Amino acid sequence: MTMLPAYVHAMPRGCERGTFVALDVGGSNLRIAVVRFTTNSNESSTREILYQTGHALDEAIRNLDGRSFFLWIASQLEGVVAVSRGSGWIDPGVVDIGLTWSFPLESHSVNTGKILSMGKGFTAISQDIIGLDLKTLFEDSCAAVGLEVRLRAVVNDAVAVLLSHLNVDPRRTKIGLIVGTGVNASVLVPSTVLDEERLMRCDPREIERCSDCVINTELSLFGAGVLPRTRWDDEVDAENEIPGFQPLEMMCSGRYMPEIARRIVRDRVLRKRNGQEEAATGLGRIYGLDAETMSVVEGALDVAFARQQLLARVGGTVSIAEVRAMRSVFYAVSCRAAAVIAAALVAVTLAVLPPETPGGETGGAGSEVVVAVTGSVIEKYAGFRARVQEFANLLGRRWNKRLVIAVERDGPLLGGAVGAACNE
Structure with missing residues (x-):
């Protein structure tokens, strides 16, 4: 609903x-x-x-x-x-x-x-x-x-x-996904799956012409009481415009993911400086870290280069050892986000797409579902799309589903x- x-x-x-x-x-x-x-x-x-x-x-x-x-x-x-x-x-x-x-x-x-x-x-x-x-x-x-x-x-x-x-790709495409500043997904289903109350809200002539329907899942709103949270998630959520409004998006989007990572770094890496972390680095500012910086630091092959990039983007001072610890934090946060996104895609496939027909055209057991994706995080964040695909493969095998991630720029x-x- x-x-x-x-x-x-x-x-x-x-x-x-x-x-x-x-x-x-x-x-x-x-x-x-x-x-x-x-x-x-x-x-x-x-x-x-x-x-x-x-x-x-x-x-x-x-x-x-x-x-x-x-x-x-x-x-x-x-x-x-x-x-x-x-x-x-x-x-x-x-x-x-x-x-x-x-x-x-x-x-x-x-x-x-x-x-x-x-x-x-x-x-x-x-x-x-x-x-x-x-x-x-x-x-x-x-x-x-x-x-x-x-x-x-x-x-x-x-x-x-x-x-x-x-x-x-009109035959195989069933789901659309955005992972950028925000997170959302859509799914193509027969109009017969719509709730009767939904049908009452629109022109009957439209429904007669609507054999298929695209549903905006408002995916960002799901996850309350289901997704495990940390105290850093709770901190960021409490300071949001509407606390508790978008539980899934708070863990996965380009707006909130870096802020969660920044707070973990603040508490678990920089506080070892005896309270000098804000004076020593630009990471002491709320929303002072963005997804692009997080991606560059995490994805750099060399930790010295990662340090150089971090200092150029956020200022302050930071040691090689601190950058190494930050990279671990960034990887953990982005991996969790990729896993949650993959779980959500499999959940949509299981819960919303109808069972497979004899022609194999729907998203039922054993069929291939193409997920069209776009957004700055899933397109540009280092290794993120590959991790979403990997987690989707892992979860999909449990349910005999095959999800294929396809970038739609x-x-x-x-x-x-x-x-x-x-x-x-």
């Missing part, structure tokens, strides 16, 4: 066509792209990003009120549309849009949905727009800057990753375009 259906009534089949503008409103960035799908003689589709822009969602943007935030998005979109029309990629008139919304959304159809609490430091933005329809808010904001748009599809980022890879951006192409 905590999972959110995305009523995408037409699934990608690898033969999409047309040119669409895609927006990806993520936890750290706004990206806008013009995406063109073409179909060859074999009726298979190829795709190309013709133009792309990116804008950081810094503190100034995060502190806007909700309506001002959408007006800012519309103004960025206006510039992309102007360039696209000047290049002849899109025609004058109404612009077809696919929007990836990387926050909780209660969908009622393929292009409408009620905005829920955003989290991820976006409290100021979400306060005055919770409960509003995203489609109406977005199209009205665009109209306010003189831009006429038609929102073809609104999808969650995890849903977008799945849709994007379905465009490439730009999945959240491309998935919005795929959703628009499928739902014209």
Whole structure:
């Protein structure tokens, strides 16, 4: 009941066509792209990003009120549309849009949905727009800057990753996964598995067209009372905006994983300096360690090089022995995160995907499930993706499941375009 259906009534089949503008409103960035799908003689589709822009969602943007935030998005979109029309990629008139919304959304159809609490430091933005329809808010904001748009599809980022890879591998792809600033997953299931209460919330005509459905699992919300926690987990959670809100994400995401590691280092490595750790190193600052630094230090072949990189990034002073201990901490924290992610993927496969049909097309016993993945942690963190795959292999063998991790770069951006192409 905590999972959110995305009523995408037409699934990608690898033969999409047309040119669409895609927006990806993520936890750290706004990206806008013009995406063109073409179909060859074999009726298979190829795709190309013709133009792309990116804008950081810094503190100034995060502190806007909700309506001002959408007006800012519309103004960025206006510039992309102007360039696209000047290049002849899109025609004058109404612009077809696919929007990836990387926050909780209660969908009622393929292009409408009620905005829920955003989290991820976006409290100021979400306060005055919770409960509003995203489609109406977005199209009205665009109209306010003189831009006429038609929102073809609104999808969650995890849903977008799945849709994007379905465009490439429509037969085997069943799960989409994000492991970056945040953590989430989506899964493709027959619409018949939806709870009756969910079906009552949307247009019956949409359900009639919806033989398959993508579910936004809101995976980050799971794990309370199940995942074993340390006192450092409890510390970070207690200081979060909403304590206890995202138990799984607190252990696995690029935002929280480094802070847990930093606190362990503070207590188990640097306090041996007789209370001088904050003066001696930049690791004494809350959220003073990021996932990129953690990855570089952990993945370095030489401990002296790891020390050099750490000092360049966080400042202060640190010894070779301390760096060696830090690397052990970073490895332990990132390994736990990879194991939890793998366990979650196997759990989704067991609990949500239906049993295998005689044709072997679903995610049942003995079948192969492709998991499309994206995000800074699973794509760029040293050895992380390989460890997720290794743990998934280990757990999958116990249940006769085979999960294949497939990177889908730009999945959240491309998935919005795929959703628009499928739902014209």
